[in-house]
Amino acid sequence: AQTVTQSQPEMSVQEAETVTLSCTYDTSESNYYLFWYKQPPSRQMILVIRQEAYKQQNATENRFSVNFQKAAKSFSLKISDPQLGDTAMYFCAFIIQGAQKLVFGQGTRLTINP
């Protein structure tokens, strides 16, 4: 079975306090792609960052970076200098190469406090 586990249902940090969201996944496939999406109160799903499993280099996107550990099947998201606008639900997801279904975790509700 293909699953994603986000072990932190809720997190709360102060502005500018670096935060890391955890994600582990399970698949027997070796070729896949990993994603972090954010869902703000508007409920639209917005892509944060994407990682190809065949790449060892961790993806970065401005203040967002990932720590991808393929052997451990871990894909954590680090937010540097978080801002109030980063308050949202964050979902970890992956898709097997050639498949069409994104497999989502349950989400982590992140609150950034002033």
Add this chain to the structure above:
Amino acid sequence: DGGITQSPKYLFRKEGQNVTLSCEQNLNHDAMYWYRQDPGQGLRLIYYSQIVNDFQKGDIAEGYSVSREKKESFPLTVTSAQKNPTAFYLCASSILGLGETQYFGPGTRLLVL
């Protein structure tokens, strides 16, 4: 502006009624998807389509139907056979490829009266 639009934003369904959710994209994407989100949960795939006039069931297709008559449009019908339709419905699209990013619309909230 390129993007994905969904309408309506809110939809109310009476018992025994079929309702249709609209999804349109002007990104020239070949693939389109419908996901369902229940409170406190991630998204689950209902249906997807990679080409006009063809679509495939996802994990929770029972009680739903779709059509893909145009590349830009992928409407979802929630039929009376869907016994628990109250949820947030998200449409997405992507280019065809290997693990391409799926981009999402703003969603439709369906409530049962």
